Amino acid sequence: MFSCPGPLLPAALLFLLLLLLPTAPGRPCGPAGLSRDTVLGRPGANVTLTCWDKGPTSVTNGPANVTVSWRVEERGAAAVGGRGRRLAEGDSLLLRHLRYEDSGRYSCYVGGRPLRSLRLLVEEPPETPRVSCYRRSHDKDVLCEWPLRAKPSPGTRAMLWVKQRFTTEDATEQRCRYFAKARKFVCRLKVPPGTDDTKPLVVSTCVKNGAGGSAGEDKIITLSGVLKPDPPINVTVVALEKAPQRLRVNWSYPSSWDPRFYWLRFQVRYRPEPTRTFTEVDQVLTTWLDIHDAWWGTRHVVQVRAQEEFGHGAWSEWSREVVGTPWTDPRDFTSEMGPFSSQFPMEDGTYAVTLPPELFAEDVGDDAGGTVVEASTRSVASPYALLVAGGSLSLGITLFIGIVVRYRQMWQTSRQRWAKPGGEVQHVLVPLGGPPSPPLSDTPLLPRPGPLAPGALHVTNLDYFFSRP
Known part of the structure; x- marks a missing residue:
């Protein structure tokens, strides 16, 4: 069984204790010793x-039949020769409800001869500092600060000590x-160039005055861990044209x-x-962002904050709030129209819109404040639909004219084919080897057509229209 030698055990425990406890600079923190007076x-x-x-605060009767007077030294004057502001008479001087301004040197006199001089110090013991440190960028000094609940007394002093750990x-x-x-108190820690950002540092603070002293807890920091950039500046929100649900943030x-x-990342x-409720977008490496889910026609509040690009340190504070509204079509009837743009539901479920009285000048008197008309459910004709209808009509007219011209050409060609050329001699075919055959009939099958009235159509000429060239 392994056993640790006796002399090594206390040394090991001491080493572990040093690792667990932060190494403090070891500076004293307490009030300066007060004098007896x-x-x-x-x-x-x-x-x-x-x-x-x-005893300066004891109450004891002095010699009888002696008049004692008190004086307080004026600021900048020495309490010699009875100079100063005269106060009440008596063996003791009671001061009520002390203020910082009551601090000073008080002297008592008998027959113009000074007997005793006491220094009154009015101070409040300092608050315990709760320090926090930050660094605005890699090339800036470290700032350590802590807030106070009340104003410290005029004699309060604050110090900060920094050293590398171990x-x-x-x-x-x-x-x-x-x-x-x-x-608040602010302490500036200068960082020499080339300092390792990862080495731990021990920060100690002390606040003291005549009434006492108070030391804050030692704080272990690294230069990279206390990075905290300032908020981004020049934040603007711009509407994108023809994009009712988008906003551009710069x-x-x-x-x-x-x-x-x-x-930085933003x-x-x-x-x-x-x-x-805010919607957050992380890991933004550019100095702009497009919002794609904005509410139509609604003002939006936007803020931006920053952090070191690799996530070292803390986020900055949020920038000031800026507002922006997405683009709206000015031709849209439901867009903002000044004081006459309100919409409200009717009893039958439809919506009514308040229109300006100028649209009804001949029907509305001067005392009318507006006319409420029910919104029509008929959709307004789109210019694209009118364009398509006009194009279709033009195409139909063109096709009709083409068909008429085509049939006219066919009619002229057929007429030329059936017409006989002038001056041509007609020959009668006579069969060979026999007498000529009598005509089939001397009476035509159809009577000759009489003269036609002007504009009438001859039915026997309809084959002209159906003949093929």
């Missing part, structure tokens, strides 16, 4: 200053700045990100204004 008070509280005892090198110290408008890279060296979300 300093009295600490919190905003809104009450404090009593005494002139005779050693190393013995000294930590880098950075002073943090308070931004009153945003109500945007630009943020100014803090250089697309010549590193790219996510677009949109929704029709009547709804609250």
Whole structure:
């Protein structure tokens, strides 16, 4: 059975403990030591200053028949020779509902001679920092910040220390700045060129003032893991002509990100204004997107956000909201027509449309506000249908004219074939070897036709029309 030597066991446990616990820079975080003549008070509280005892906040009666007066040092003036604003008289001075402005040096006097001087410090212990770090691009510094619930006291200071994990090198110290408008502390961590983006760093924060100190939890980060680009800019929504269900969204890279060296991927979300649910489109590598399922005639809200192209770090914040409406045919009767474009259902299930009174000028008086007419169920003739009907009519007329010309040519050809040429001598065929045969009949089978009336048709000439050339 394998057994671990006794001396190696504590070393192994110590090594595992170092792996599990983050390596803190080890900087002290606490208030500076207060002097014995300093009295600490919190905003809104009450404090009593005494002139005779050693304890600054004790209340003890001094010598009898002695008048004690109090003065507070004016800003920028020294408490020497009784200079300052005079306050109440008595062995003790009660200050109610302290404010930051009450901080200063208070002195008591007897007969114009100073007996004691106390420094009053009005401060609130600082809030515990909950830091978060981010980097706008690969070539920018790291920014670490944390918000505050209330404005810190004037003497509050914040520091940040950074060092590589599991190393013995000294930590880098950075002073943090308070931004009153945003109500947060911001610390800038400078990144030297060529720094490995994958190495873990330990970030420690400390906030302290005269009332106390507070250290935040150590945070382990990597430069690639804290990437968080700024939101895309110049986001626009454009309607596409003759596409009632499409919208084109365009945007630009943020100014803090250089697309010549590193790219971003984008996510677009949109929704029709009547709804609250967004439709999201991921993995967009271009700076534009076509929406194919937009609602006809409805305003849409669109937003875009960005992330590093390989998914390192976090998504940016969403861009500001922009709106756009798909294209609508201006000839469409149901498109927007100003104040006269409303539609509403009738009792029989059909729809009625409010038309402008100008269309009924001869029937509607000046006091009429509009006429409601029932929408017709008859479809409006399409220009394509009229074009097809006209083409068919032209083709029929052309065919009819062609047939007439053809039969006219056939009639003329038949007439020339049956007509005898002028000057031709007619010979009577006489059979050989016998007397001539008598004619078959002297009486014609059909009577000779009489003179025809003008415009009449001779029935015996109908074979002209049916003869073939």
